Amino acid sequence: MLIEEVIQHLEVLAPTAYAEDFDNVGLLVGNSNTTVTGILVTLDTLEIIVDEAIENNCNLIISFHPIVFKGIKKFNGTNYVERVVMKAIKHDIAIYAIHTALDNALQGVNDMICEQLGLINRRILIPQSGNIKKLITFAPTKEAEQLKTKLFKAGAGAIGNYTNCSFSSEGIGTFRASDKANPTLGEIGKTHYENETQIQVTYPKHLERIIIKALFENHSYEEVAYEITSLENNNQHIGMGMIGELVEPMEEVSFLKHIKETFKTGCVRHSELLDKPIKKVAVLGGSGSFAIKNAQRAGADIFITADLKYHQFYEAEKRLILADIGHYESEQYTKNLIVSYLRKKISNFAIILSDKNTNPIQYL
Structure with missing residues (x-):
């Protein structure tokens, strides 16, 4: 290998x-x-x-x-x-x-932290945006289903827990081949009218090379018409941090001791305790101070991360507990x-x- x-x-x-x-x-x-x-x-x-x-x-x-x-x-x-x-x-x-490729992966660093803590109902804390793309192409209607199948096989059309997602609409396409062309449909020098299907599929950007290769290998036209656009939609399966829930709520000090034991850390630096049970837990391995507000907005009772500075502990604002367990410990x-x-x-x-x-x- x-x-x-x-x-x-x-x-x-x-x-x-x-x-x-x-x-x-x-x-x-x-x-x-x-x-x-x-x-x-x-x-x-x-x-x-x-x-x-x-x-x-x-x-x-x-x-x-x-x-x-x-x-x-x-x-x-x-x-x-x-x-x-x-x-x-x-x-x-x-x-x-x-x-950070593994930091942002759904089954990566932060999922591993959640696994160690036994958290359920996990989801990405800060979903990444701008990494979903859309392909629009046009094919003869009689070939459209076969082309879609090939695009699906290459990884296009997957949205969350669903696959083979697409949108199609039919219309009339026109083109005229020059004398240097080798058209699969129509005649050189004459405008050709073809019943075509417009196919729209989304795909994750890391698969673009594979998707375009599948398009060109399975399209019958000499010149393939297509458009690619980047979407600003959040990708719920890619991003920094995670948030999940304990199966049963835990008292604050007991949970902090559980963290210390689980991650074998020399100490857990934390903000002021709030005298309420811990149920919802946000995590971000490594230096995660940038995600404090995200953890608050997500309704976390505690945010576990590392490398917090003195004044950043004030940002807890009595809305959640900040727990710094150490950089190495969080990623070990x-x-x-x-x-x-x-x-x-x-x-x-x-x-x-x-x-x-x-x-x-x-x-x-």
Whole structure:
């Protein structure tokens, strides 16, 4: 199996098209045409992780956080980023980062947090907008159903829990072929009138190349007429954070202790307690202060995240509890998620869960 084939599996779980603009995801080091000998999955790529990959004969590291985030102008080994990249290249080890692509995935980082807490009725906290597209095309009416079927098979027409969604309308199309054309219908130099069906389907933007390929391969016209537009609709299956509910409400302190135990954190920093039971829980792995208002609007009793600053705790406004459980702690189960997913997809070589703790923060 090539690295590219592993990447294709990861793209199904967490398409890089949905990563945040500021992020650096994908294959950061290495050649995608390299044959895989083994895969090591980690939260962070440090020198000890590269050493672990060498020891286990793994030439592909899948890391949640990208080791290269900003541009590197020199490779002198003067900092840990340069040393990691240099050692990986020296030992022909590729590094793939998934980061906010997995943050935004429906079954990604935040779903894993919800799973650990036993939350039900989960949904995306901040649905992403602008990643749904619409294709409009025109086909001879007698071919329209077959073309729609091919587009559906390529992934078009899926809306939430529904598939094969489309809208069609019929009319008369006209065209005149020039002497350089090779028309499948009509005659050169004469205006042709054809009973046509207009087909409209939506699709997620990461499938655009596949959708257009299916359109051209299954359309009979020499020149295919089509339009693509980007929709501003929120995608309820892609986005940051999640919100869910406890099966049974819990008292505040008891729930905070439950969080501390579940995520094995040195401490839970939290805002003022409100003396009311916890039922609705919002979560966002990593630095999530930007989502405080979203958690409030969603009616959360508590918002679990990390990297909150002093003054941001005031933003709780006695409307919910803010709980900072630590950056590493909030994302620690992510590598388990990736390993579990890949082991279901790939069984012919080793997929190893790194046993190294890469948390840079220690507690006394």
